[in-house]
Amino acid sequence: MSSSTRPHPAVVVPQNGRKPSLPDQVSPTVFQFLQSVKPSLEKLAPDFLAAGIYDPSHLEDFVAWPGKSQSDFLLKAMGGKVNALELGALLITLENRRPGRCVR
Numbered sequence: 001m002s003s004s005t006r007p008h009p010a011v012v013v014p015q016n017g018r019k020p021s022l023p024d025q026v027s028p029t030v031f032q033f034l035q036s037v038k039p040s041l042e043k044l045a046p047d048f049l050a051a052g053i054y055d056p057s058h059l060e061d062f063v064a065w066p067g068k069s070q071s072d073f074l075l076k077a078m079g080g081k082v083n084a085l086e087l088g089a090l091l092i093t094l095e096n097r098r099p100g101r102c103v104r
Helices: 028-036 042-051 056-064 067-078 084-097
Strands: none
Touching (some): 028 042, 028 084, 042 067
């Protein structure tokens, strides 16, 4: 397959040839969340899409997960795509946005 005909790296085309029902990009809300992480992790937008976190509802649900579940999920979904600093920054941002916490 040439590079011009490859599917978006975050979209997996099933063997039956039909495209999945996921959008082809994350919502502005998810992108803004990734930009809010310090350092910015907007580069992970395709990975969040592939992991199923692509709209405000899915992001809100993920933010509400317990910290250990978030960490385990991110290690599995983003393994090798983020370094320790980026993973730590993402987990801190998630913790600060968890319901019942003050947003810093």
